[in-house]
Amino acid sequence: MEQLTDEELVRAYRERGGSPKGDAWLNELIQRYHSRVALWCFRLTGDREAAADLAQEVFLKVFRNLDSFRGDAKFSTWLYSITRNHCFNELKSRSTRPENTGDPILFDLPDGAEGIHSSLEREGASHLLRELLAASALDATETQVMTMHFAEELPLDAITRLLKLNNASGAKAYIVSAKRKLNRAVQRLKIRPGRFGTSWER
Amino acid sequence: MSDFPLDERSILKQAFSATPGCLSLEHLRSYVETGPTPGSHVETCPHCQAEIRLMREFLQSEPSSEESLPVQWIAAELKRREQPIAPRKRFLLGSWLPDLRAISLLAASLLVTLGGAFYLQHQKDPRLPRDYRAGDDIMRSGLVATMPAGEFVHAPAEFTWEAAPGAARYVVHLMEVDHNEIWNTESTLTRVKMPPPLGATLAPGRSFLWQVDAFNGAGRKIGSSNLQKFHISANSAVR
Numbered sequence: 263m264e265q266l267t268d269e270e271l272v273r274a275y276r277e278r279g280g281s282p283k284g285d286a287w288l289n290e291l292i293q294r295y296h297s298r299v300a301l302w303c304f305r306l307t308g309d310r311e312a313a314a315d316l317a318q319e320v321f322l323k324v325f326r327n328l329d330s331f332r333g334d335a336k337f338s339t340w341l342y343s344i345t346r347n348h349c350f351n352e353l354k355s356r357s358t359r360p361e362n363t364g365d366p367i368l369f370d371l372p373d374g375a376e377g378i379h380s381s382l383e384r385e386g387a388s389h390l391l392r393e394l395l396a397a398s399a400l401d402a403t404e405t406q407v408m409t410m411h412f413a414e415e416l417p418l419d420a421i422t423r424l425l426k427l428n429n430a431s432g433a434k435a436y437i438v439s440a441k442r443k444l445n446r447a448v449q450r451l452k453i454r455p456g457r458f459g460t461s462w463e464r
Numbered sequence: 465m466s467d468f469p470l471d472e473r474s475i476l477k478q479a480f481s482a483t484p485g486c487l488s489l490e491h492l493r494s495y496v497e498t499g500p501t502p503g504s505h506v507e508t509c510p511h512c513q514a515e516i517r518l519m520r521e522f523l524q525s526e527p528s529s530e531e532s533l534p535v536q537w538i539a540a541e542l543k544r545r546e547q548p549i550a551p552r553k554r555f556l557l558g559s560w561l562p563d564l565r566a567i568s569l570l571a572a573s574l575l576v577t578l579g580g581a582f583y584l585q586h587q588k589d590p591r592l593p594r595d596y597r598a599g600d601d602i603m604r605s606g607l608v609a610t611m612p613a614g615e616f617v618h619a620p621a622e623f624t625w626e627a628a629p630g631a632a633r634y635v636v637h638l639m640e641v642d643h644n645e646i647w648n649t650e651s652t653l654t655r656v657k658m659p660p661p662l663g664a665t666l667a668p669g670r671s672f673l674w675q676v677d678a679f680n681g682a683g684r685k686i687g688s689s690n691l692q693k694f695h696i697s698a699n700s701a702v703r
Contacts, residue, residue: 282646282647282661282662282665283661285665286661286665289546289665292546293543296538296539296542296543297527297535297536297539298522298523299542300535300538300539300542301525301526301527301531301535302521302522303538304531304534304535304538305531310534310537310538310541313534313538314537314538314541314542314545317538317542318542318545321542321546335490335493336493338523339489339490339493339519342489342519342522342523343489345522346489346518346519346522387475387479388475388476388478388479389479391475391476391479392479392483392510395479395480395510400510402513402517405480405510405513405514406513406514406517406518408476408480408510409480409510409511409514410514410518412473412476412477412479412480413477413480413481413482413511413514415477424518424521425521426525426528
């Protein structure tokens with residue numbers, strides 16, 4: 263059984279599902295990933311009991327959704343997507359909104375306005391940032407931290423543990439430095455308008 | 465309104481979120497080992513790069529010396545909480561819903577009481593089975609399941625029962641406490657060994673039921689034993 267690939271174990275389980283033998287295939291498959299999911303959950307929560315509960319929920323989801331595993335992707339990728347989405351959603355639901363850390367990026371656009379005008383401006387500012395990011399304005403860790411904190415809305419302590427950031431203030435320092443860099447890049451663009459040709463600049 | 469100028473938070477969210485051009489996790493998987501190819505979307509997309517790094521963390525990262533013990537504890541805890549038999553239906557349920565057990569016990573007691581009262585009020589004369597043929601032996605309580613019964617430290621090695629007159633063969637059924645059958649086997653003797661792989665899947669801390677049916681030479685069922693129950697101690701080192 264140990265020699266079989268993950269995908270072969272899923273196939274074997276499906277062929278003999280419901281029987282003790284079929285369940286043994288499934289248990290072998292799941293136990294291969296206990297430590298991996300445990301480590302991920304422990305880094306996200308920082309607490310072994312909470313991590314065990316979270317990991318348990320992940321595996322329950324895996325069992326419930328095993329029929330949806332098509333077998334054209336690797337099982338580990340499929341398991342990762344379940345683990346990632348479940349853990350992120352759980353953390354998101356438990357935490358407050360992203361922290362207001364570091365100096366604000368001075369987009370210099372009117373605040374408080376609602377409607378199409380405002381949303382276009384917001385979109386323009388986001389587009390500008392994307393172009394700055396594509397031009398390597400940030401290093402890999404800053405990009406990673408900003409993505410996890412602002413796009414995925416993960417708390418900073420979870421990001422610090424997941425990325426194994428050993429500096430004193432962890433992910434927070436990367437947010438501060440990333441925003442400082444972005445701010446400087448935005449200010450430079452204001453001096454040289456039209457360089458990136460964004461709608462925001464116009 | 466926002467405490468950020470120009471709702472900075474939503475701008476950052478938009479800037480760092482996935483775009484329509486971003487790749488699925490399945491596609492990003494191929495970049496985990498190789499890294500982004502020059503000129504590809506991934507090379508310039510912060511979101512895809514962040515996803516690749518996260519996936520790499522999940523698939524390749526090993527616990528540090530401080531993480532090793534907690535991770536081992538969590539993995540052991542997961543194994544302990546699992547109920548390997550028929551996981552689709554019952555995985556983790558026992559550890560998640562401890563109150564449900566108490567409720568089930570209460571409900572079961574109530575049912576037994578009500579059922580007993582109903583039985584006493586509606587007793588009828590005994591009837592023969594519908595498929596009874598003249599000459600068949602009808603046993604009401606002659607077949608007795610003996611062992612295993614009670615508390616066990618390890619999964620029991622075999623099932624034994626008393627012989628039933630006229631029986632040519634027996635079928636043993638092993639069930640969970642909700643009567644869902646886990647396994648069955650046939651024997652012409654009055655004992656049958658429990659296969660070791662089956663014994664290994666009987667989780668410590670749980671109870672099981674078993675029963676034996678007797679069949680005559682013509683293949684007709686001539687009796688069923690009492691329902692026997694055994695329990696494997698929670699601190700068992702069977703696994």
